[in-house]
Amino acid sequence: MVDFSPPPLLQIRGLRKAFGALEVTRGVELRIEPGEIHAIIGPNGAGKTSLINQISGELEADSGSILFAGRELRGLAVHQRARLGLGRTYQTSSLFDRMSVEHNVMLALQSREGHSFRFWRPTASDPRLINPAREILQRLDLLPLRTQRAADLAHGQRRQLEIAMALATRPKLLLLDEPMAGMGQEESWQMVEALRRLGKEVSILFVEHDMETVFALADRISVLVYGRVIACGDADSIRNDPQVRSAYLGGIEDA
Numbered sequence: 645m646v647d648f649s650p651p652p653l654l655q656i657r658g659l660r661k662a663f664g665a666l667e668v669t670r671g672v673e674l675r676i677e678p679g680e681i682h683a684i685i686g687p688n689g690a691g692k693t694s695l696i697n698q699i700s701g702e703l704e705a706d707s708g709s710i711l712f713a714g715r716e717l718r719g720l721a722v723h724q725r726a727r728l729g730l731g732r733t734y735q736t737s738s739l740f741d742r743m744s745v746e747h748n749v750m751l752a753l754q755s756r757e758g759h760s761f762r763f764w765r766p767t768a769s770d771p772r773l774i775n776p777a778r779e780i781l782q783r784l785d786l787l788p789l790r791t792q793r794a795a796d797l798a799h800g801q802r803r804q805l806e807i808a809m810a811l812a813t814r815p816k817l818l819l820l821d822e823p824m825a826g827m828g829q830e831e832s833w834q835m836v837e838a839l840r841r842l843g844k845e846v847s848i849l850f851v852e853h854d855m856e857t858v859f860a861l862a863d864r865i866s867v868l869v870y871g872r873v874i875a876c877g878d879a880d881s882i883r884n885d886p887q888v889r890s891a892y893l894g895g896i897e898d899a
């Protein structure tokens with residue numbers, strides 16, 4: 645039979661990584677479809693961040709394959725993967741604190757354009773950067789804060805600005821490591837809403853501990869335990885999976 649389904653955006657096969665004797669990735673298989681919001685959950689130390697780092701290129705896998713939009717990513721540098729359409733945020737903030745919200749996004753846009761310093765002019769007055777920056781800020785509800793210094797933003801707003809900066813690189817897939825970390829309930833739900841809207845334009849792969857937001861946001865969830873994906877499916881199938889329940893010692897039922 646002919647298969648008319650679209651090719652996956654990301655397909656990981658047999659991925660392995662060890663730090664000395666510690667195997668953090670033990671034959672991971674993962675498939676992300678175009679337009680999907682996909683969550684990776686798992687206990688502390690399961691290898692979630694290490695997996696994201698192997699996709700983005702911060703960490704080089706030992707073996708296996710990472711196909712992204714039909715290209716093998718293994719062996720490519722972080723900036724090469726970014727150019728192919730991988731955008732990411734980090735657990736620690738990467739903002740320019742003394743600059744305005746708008747200026748931060750403009751710098752991210754400028755880095756995508758690869759402006760050389762020979763043609764440099766003050767970013768803050770460049771109309772080719774101002775308009776797209778404002779459009780991105782609008783998508784993340786940050787436009788009213790555009791003149792504020794990044795340092796003066798609330799925690800949740802900073803996380804949203806980090807996503808705005810990742811979006812400035814026009815990714816096909818956004819990699820988010822714990823986007824709700826350290827947020828209160830209201831901030832978390834604002835982030836869920838923002839990501840749900842973004843999910844209509846860009847695929848999202850995110851690591852998150854907060855089950856309630858994972859179940860509310862993700863189309864599919866992969867459960868990583870000791871470096872292996874033990875289950876993958878929608879919220880209901882993951883909630884009811886006996887292996888997942890035992891890995892979480894029942895805690896998953898509370899969400």
Ligand SMILES: Nc1ncnc2c1ncn2[C@@H]1O[C@H](COP(=O)(O)OP(=O)(O)OP(=O)(O)O)[C@@H](O)[C@H]1O
Binds near residue numbers: 694
């Ligand atoms: N550069 C490194 N060198 C040695 N060990 C490492 C390195 N990075 C991570 N590890 C170890 O690999 C294991 C997996 O770490 P990783 O951060 O990927 O897990 P995680 O699932 O993201 O955990 P958490 O939920 O706590 O953030 C941990 O035991 C960690 O201590």
